[in-house]
Amino acid sequence: MQPFISISGPAAPLMAANVDTDVIIRIERLSDFGRDQLAPYAFEAWRFRPDGAEQPDFVLNQDAFRSAPILLAGRNFGCGSSREGAVWALNCIGVRAVIAPSFGGIFRNNCYQNGTLPVVLPEEVIDGFAAIARTQPEAPFTVDLDRQVVVPPNGKPVPFEIDALRRRGLMAGQDDLGLTAQYAEQISDFQKRDQVDRPWVWIDEGLQKN
Amino acid sequence: MTLGCGVPRSAALFKKADQGNSDVQRTLFDKVWDSHVVAEMGDGYQLLHVDRNLLHDLSGGKALADLEARGLSVRSPSLNVAVPDHAISSAPGRHATSTDISARLAPIFRQRAEAAGIRYFDVNDPEQGIVHVIGPELGLTLPGLMITCGDSHTSTQGAVGAIAFGIGSTELLHVLATQTIVQAKPKRMRVRFDGALGAGVTPKDMILHLIGQIGAAGGDGHALEYAGPAIEALDIEGRLTICNMSIECGAKMGMIAPDDTTFSYLAGRPFAPKGVIWDRAIATWRGLPTDEEAIFDTEIVVDTGLIAPQITWGTSPEHVAGVVDRVPDPADAADTAQKTAWEAALDYIGLTPGAPLEGTAVDHVFIGSCTNSRISDLRHAAKIADGRKVADGVSAWVVPGSQSVKRQAEAEGLDRVFEAAGFQWREPGCSQCVAANGEVVAPGKRAISTTNRNFVGRQGPQARTHLASPTMAAAAAVTGCITDVRKLMDT
Ligand code: SF4
Numbered sequence: 001m002q003p004f005i006s007i008s009g010p011a012a013p014l015m016a017a018n019v020d021t022d023v024i025i026r027i028e029r030l031s032d033f034g035r036d037q038l039a040p041y042a043f044e045a046w047r048f049r050p051d052g053a054e055q056p057d058f059v060l061n062q063d064a065f066r067s068a069p070i071l072l073a074g075r076n077f078g079c080g081s082s083r084e085g086a087v088w089a090l091n092c093i094g095v096r097a098v099i100a101p102s103f104g105g106i107f108r109n110n111c112y113q114n115g116t117l118p119v120v121l122p123e124e125v126i127d128g129f130a131a132i133a134r135t136q137p138e139a140p141f142t143v144d145l146d147r148q149v150v151v152p153p154n155g156k157p158v159p160f161e162i163d164a165l166r167r168r169g170l171m172a173g174q175d176d177l178g179l180t181a182q183y184a185e186q187i188s189d190f191q192k193r194d195q196v197d198r199p200w201v202w203i204d205e206g207l208q209k210n
Numbered sequence: 211m212t213l214g215c216g217v218p219r220s221a222a223l224f225k226k227a228d229q230g231n232s233d234v235q236r237t238l239f240d241k242v243w244d245s246h247v248v249a250e251m252g253d254g255y256q257l258l259h260v261d262r263n264l265l266h267d268l269s270g271g272k273a274l275a276d277l278e279a280r281g282l283s284v285r286s287p288s289l290n291v292a293v294p295d296h297a298i299s300s301a302p303g304r305h306a307t308s309t310d311i312s313a314r315l316a317p318i319f320r321q322r323a324e325a326a327g328i329r330y331f332d333v334n335d336p337e338q339g340i341v342h343v344i345g346p347e348l349g350l351t352l353p354g355l356m357i358t359c360g361d362s363h364t365s366t367q368g369a370v371g372a373i374a375f376g377i378g379s380t381e382l383l384h385v386l387a388t389q390t391i392v393q394a395k396p397k398r399m400r401v402r403f404d405g406a407l408g409a410g411v412t413p414k415d416m417i418l419h420l421i422g423q424i425g426a427a428g429g430d431g432h433a434l435e436y437a438g439p440a441i442e443a444l445d446i447e448g449r450l451t452i453c454n455m456s457i458e459c460g461a462k463m464g465m466i467a468p469d470d471t472t473f474s475y476l477a478g479r480p481f482a483p484k485g486v487i488w489d490r491a492i493a494t495w496r497g498l499p500t501d502e503e504a505i506f507d508t509e510i511v512v513d514t515g516l517i518a519p520q521i522t523w524g525t526s527p528e529h530v531a532g533v534v535d536r537v538p539d540p541a542d543a544a545d546t547a548q549k550t551a552w553e554a555a556l557d558y559i560g561l562t563p564g565a566p567l568e569g570t571a572v573d574h575v576f577i578g579s580c581t582n583s584r585i586s587d588l589r590h591a592a593k594i595a596d597g598r599k600v601a602d603g604v605s606a607w608v609v610p611g612s613q614s615v616k617r618q619a620e621a622e623g624l625d626r627v628f629e630a631a632g633f634q635w636r637e638p639g640c641s642q643c644v645a646a647n648g649e650v651v652a653p654g655k656r657a658i659s660t661t662n663r664n665f666v667g668r669q670g671p672q673a674r675t676h677l678a679s680p681t682m683a684a685a686a687a688v689t690g691c692i693t694d695v696r697k698l699m700d701t
Contacts, residue, residue: 016554017547018426018526022665027646031268031297031311045667050653074547076427076460080665081644082362084378102430105396105462106362106376113380123547163394165253176384176392177280183249183257187390190248190259191286200352200483200491201261202288 002115003173006144007096010137012065013072013130020080021107025089027081035088042089060093064137067093072130073100075123078107087114097143099126099150112166113175117145119160128152145170235503237398238467239433242373242498246356254394260289262350263385264359265328266341267294267312268646271319273360273382274326286389287327291350294319295340298333300578300609300641300649306333309647337480339612339638342366342580346450347614349479353468353495358385363580363662365456369449370476371468371498373433376457396463397507399432400500403440405515410696412590413448414582414660414679416440417455418520420512422530429461432508435500436466440514446475447584454581455662458527467499519695521567522664522677524555529664531567533682533694539563558666559674560656568692573655575606575687576669577633577680579643582660583611585618587680591660592624594684594698600632601690607634609641633687645670658686 029041046058054061060068071077071090077100078086087110090098097117111118132139132152139153145167149157169179195202236244249257265273270292277283284290294316299308306320307313316333323330331337337348341359345351345367353371357364362376377391385391403416421428434456441449449466456464473492476482483491518532529552531538540556540563543549556563561570577583577591588610600606608628610616616638619625625635642649643661650670651657657675660683661668664675676692685695 015547016551018528018551020526020663020665022644022663022668026667026671027268027296027644028311028648031315031646045671050672074551076430079426079460080362080457080663082360082376082378084380087378102427102460104460105430106378109381110378113378123545127546163253163255165251165255175380177282177380177387179251180257180384180388180390180392183388183390186249186257187259187285187388191389194259198354198491198494199487201355 001113001173001175004096004115004117004145004170006142006146007069008140008142009069010064010139011070011072011099011129011133011141012059012068013133014059015072015074015130017074018076018079019073021078021083021086021104022081024078024086025083027083030083030085035085036092038085038089039092042093062137069094069096070141070143071095071098072126072133073098075101077103079104082106084110084113087111087116091116099129099143101126112169115170115173117143117170119143119150121150121158121160125158235501235505237500237504237506238371238435238465238498239373239398239463240504242354242356242371243395245354248390251392255392256395257390258356258393260358260385260389260391261355262345262357263290264341264345264357264364265290265292265323266296266359266361267298267315267319268296269360269379269382271315271322273379273386274322276379277383277386280383282383282387284326284328284386289389290328290386291331292319292323292328293331293338293341293344294333296640296644296646298639299647300636300639302637304333304637311647336613339614340580340583340640342454343583343611343615346370346446347479347612349476349482352476352482352491353472354498358391362457363454365462365464366450366454366580368456368463368465369446369453370472371465371495373463373465375462396431396433398435399429399461399508399510400435400437400506401510401512402438403436403512403514404438405513406440406443407514408517410681410699411517411519412679412681413444413451415517415520416512416514417452418522418527418530418677419517421455421459421527422520423512424459424510426458426526426528427460429456429459432461434461434464436464437500441466442469445586446471447586450584451581455527458662468495469499519679519682521682521692523559523561523567524552525558525664525666526551526555527662527664527677529555530677533568533692535567537561537563537565537567568694570692571656572604572658572686572691574651574657575604575683576609576642576657576659576661577607577683578609578611578641579659579661580611581662582680583609583615585615587660588615588619588624589622591680591684592627594681594695595631595633595688596627598631598688600687604687604690606632606687607636607642609636610638612638631688642669644668651675658683658692
C-alpha cells in the first residue's frame with residue numbers, strides 16, 4: 001500500500017451530510033471492474049445525468065476539482081455499506097485525503113488499509129475551508145500527516161488528531177496484516193486456551209453439526 | 211414525546227450517565243469484548259479473536275483469491291462459513307448461475323471455499339439464505355461470540371448477545387489469515403425502550419424511530435446495547451430486526467442481552483451446542499448481561515408507546531417520519547449540511563415539502579432482506595394481504611430470508627396467501643435490497659421496501675425507496691399508496 005506522508009492540491013467541497021458508500025460506488029461496479037478501474041464510476045449517480053451526460057453542477061465536474069487529491073465533506077462521510085470499493089473508487093479519481101466532521105466507522109478503517117487519510121475536524125473549520133475552496137478553487141491545501149496539520153491556502157496550519165497506530169501504519173504504508181505479523185504466537189495461545197474454556201465455539205474441531 | 215420528521219435531533223434525549231465504579235461493574239459489551247483480547251497493540255488498539263467469520267458471494271471468492279495472492283492461507287477454516295446470497299437470482303427455479311454476476315462469482319466462490327476447507331452452503335441447499343438470517347437460524351450465532359462478515363449488517367447478529375460487525379475487504383483478509391481483527395474499543399451507548407409497542411407498530415418502527423431521533427451518525431463510535439421492557443418483550447426475530455439497523459445510526463455493533471427467550475430460541479439449532487456443553491454454555495451466558503451499576507458513555511430513553519408506524523421520505527434512514535406526518539421542509543433543517551442533504555433527497559425522491567406522506571402513490575413493494583424476511587415478518591405481512599388484492603399497476607415481491615423460512619412459510623400456506631393476493635413468491639437471497647443481482651427497481655419508480663437503506667440508487671439507478679415494516683409494505687401493496695397499516699387491521 002502507498003504510504004501517506006503529506007499531500008498538496010485543490011480541496012473539493014462535497015458538503016452534504018451522510019454521503020454513503022453506495023453513492024460513492026455502485027455495488028455491481030465492484031464485481032464488474034478491478035479496484036484500479038473505478039474512476040469512471042465514482043459518484044456516478046451525481047456525476048452523470050441519466051442520459052450519460054455530465055452533471056455540470058456537481059463539484060467533481062468542475063475543472064479545478066476534477067483531480068483534487070482532497071475532499072471536504074459533511075458529517076458521517078462514508079456511512080453505510082462496508083464495501084472497501086468506496087475507498088478504491090476515491091483513490092481511482094485521485095482522492096488521498098478526506099476531511100470531515102465524522103466518518104462511517106467501517107469506511108474509516110478501510111481508508112487505513114489503502115493509504116487514504118480520513119481527517120476529522122470540527123464542522124465550522126471545514127465550512128471555512130469549503131468557503132476558501134469555492135472562492136479560490138485552484139489554491140492548494142496541504143494535508144500533512146507527519147506534522148498532523150491541514151494547511152489551507154495562505155492560512156495557519158490547523159492541527160488534527162489521529163490514533164498513533166493508524167498514523168504509523170499510514171506513514172509506513174502498512175495495512176492491518178502488516179501491523180499484526182508479530183502476534184502469531186499469542187493467537188495460538190489464545191486458541192488453545194479457548195478450546196478448553198469455550199468448547200461450544202469449537203465443537204468437534206469446528207462447526208460440525210452434532 | 212414523539213418527534214415528527216421535521217424536528218431536529220433533540221439533545222435532551224441524550225443524558226450522561228452518572229459516574230460510578232466501572233472497574234467491577236461491566237456492560238454486556240465489555241464482557242464479550244474483553245474475553246476476546248488476544249493482544250494489546252498499544253494506542254488503544256487491541257487484537258481480538260474472531261469466533262465466526264461469514265463469507266458471502268460478493269466478496270468471499272475475491273477475498274480467498276487475494277489471500278492466496280499474498281501467500282497466505284485460512285488459519286481456522288472451521289470458524290468460517292460461506293453462503294451465496296447477494297448476487298444470486300431470486301426467481302423461482304433459479305440456480306447458482308442464473309444471473310450473469312452470479313455466474314461469474316458463485317462457482318469460483320464455492321471452489322475456493324471448499325479448497326480452503328470452509329463449509330459452503332450452496333444456492334439451493336436446505337441451509338442457504340441471507341448470511342445474517344442463517345447465522346442465528348442455524349445456531350452458528352451464539353451469545354458471547356465475536357462475529358465478523360464483510361457486510362455492514364452483520365450487526366444483526368448481536369441480537370443474541372454477540373458482538374457482530376461488518377468489515378472491509380482488507381480486514382476480511384486479516385480475519386481469514388489470522389482469525390483475529392484489529393479494533394479500537396468503541397464507547398458504549400444504551401438505548402432503553404420503555405413502555406410497550408402500540409397496535410400495528412413493529413420492531414422495524416422502533417429502530418427507524420430511533421434513527422430518526424439520533425440521526426444517521428447518532429451512534430458513531432459507539433457499540434449499542436438495546437434494553438428495557440419493550441426489548442425484553444420481543445422475540446428473537448424482532449430483536450434481530452432492531453440490531454440489524456444499528457449501522458444505520460452509525461454504530462457498527464448493536465447487541466441485546468441474552469435471556470431465556472434467547473436460550474429457548476437457540477436450543478436444538480443445528481450448530482448450537484448440545485448436552486453438557488450446552489449446560490456449560492448457558493451457565494457462562496447467564497453471566498453476560500450488563501451489571502446493574504455499569505456505566506455507559508451515553509444513555510438514551512425512548513417512550514415506545516408513542517411510536518407510530520414509520521416510513522422514510524428521503525435518501526438516508528434518518529429521513530424518517532410517522533406515516534401520519536408530512537414531508538419536511540428543508541427550510542426547517544438544523545444546519546446547512548442537513549438542508550443540503552434534505553433538498554437533494556426530496557429532489558431525488560420526488561416529494562413536495564409539506565405534503566402528507568400518506569396517500570403517496572407507489573409502484574412496487576419489496577418484502578425481504580436481512581431486516582425483515584423472517585417467518586414472523588412474513589406471517590404479519592400475510593395477515594394484511596389475506597383476502598385482499600395487490601392494487602392495479604403495483605408489483606409486489608416476497609423474498610424469504612432463507613430456505614428454512616421459505617419451507618416454514620409454505621408449510622403454513624403463506625405462499626398461497628401472497629400469491630392469491632397477487633404478490634410474487636420468490637427464492638431466498640438479498641435480491642432487491644441491494645440489487646447486486648440485477649433485480650432492480652426501475653428508474654423513477656417508487657418502492658416501499660422492508661429493507662434497511664433508502665440511499666440514492668440502492669435499489670437501482672433512480673429508484674425511489676421508502677423503508678417501512680412488513681405490514682406497512684403489505685398495506686401499501688394492497689392500497690397502491692403509502693397507508694397507515696392500522697386502518698387495515700382488525701381490532
Ligand atoms: S439483505 Fe441487504 S442488507 Fe442484508 S446482507 Fe443482503 S444486501 Fe446486505
